[in-house]
Amino acid sequence: MVAASFCLAVTMFAGTFVSGTHAVDVYNAATQAGMGPPANYFALSPWWLNFFANKPAVLFDHQVLGTLTAVTVLVTATISLRGAFPPAIRDPALAIGGLVLLQYVLGVTALVSQLMDAGVAHQLNAVLLLASLVWLLHGLRNVAAR
């Protein structure tokens, strides 16, 4: 649960730089650029600047973090749905599971299509996912505090 929240926060933070640098421009279907680790990951110096300003690296970071987030959120949803919890907890658990899948599809769509509306939809769904996770955490707040 904490892992899922942390992953989502870091992924969304990384996502702001994908938007800010327009890193999706890197994608090229013919050369497969923008998929998988870039060859020149540490092109910029100092090294940490690559996380924020090197477009191929920024895009790759967001993809890896997004995948990690999808896995942790799905595990969280599964655990929450399998426990004997009231609907006040099962509802947001179902929501994060569904929204994270949709989010992954929207992310890939935004990358491959290069459409700005897909990017906006990806961003809006991220906020819904975040809100649902807050909803779930709120429902579990006495469990978490134990």
Next chain:
Amino acid sequence: MPSETVFGVAGQSRAGAAGERNRRLVALWLFAVCFMIWVMVGIGGYTRDAGAGLSIMDWDPIIGTLPPLSDAAWNKLFLLYQTIPQYHLEHQGMDLAGFKTLFWPEYVHRLWGRLIGFVFFVPLVAFTVTGRIEKRLIPWLVLLFILGGLQGAIGWFMVASGFDPNSVAVQPARLSLHFCFAMFLLIAILWTALTVLRPQAAPVARAR
């Protein structure tokens, strides 16, 4: 599910029916603000993706509420836009109609921000006067209102970075700050709304 009944009773045990109604009203108001923030993210995302964020060169929280109303006002704004690097590097030779397509998203984004402030502030005062909000919650909500205003200032801090020499867009770090601060506000307001709605945590026993 048996735990559901326990959940419902726990939420109502202290407050009477009137208190329950007040809490629902306050929560509904805060959820509406959350929804408005969500819409705001959509408008902001569109503005960013359309590269329209630099079309208004000043920040007038009060006077800026009104869009240009005459041809002279439009031309004045357009001439101002022609002084920034983005115009020369990306939109050289753009006409007034083209400028308007950049202006409206940024204008609506700012107007919606003012509207969120309004929808937050007016019920806050009304609910405070009528005693519908718990007293201990008022300073926290006033703080959130001030931080909402700060988000507007951060927005301008971000936009101002787009006017730098050779720049055609805002600095990514400032864009990140503006978005992350919006998420902080959303989480804070949503958590507050949920807590007002369900003051007591559900007595959940983890099943094994």
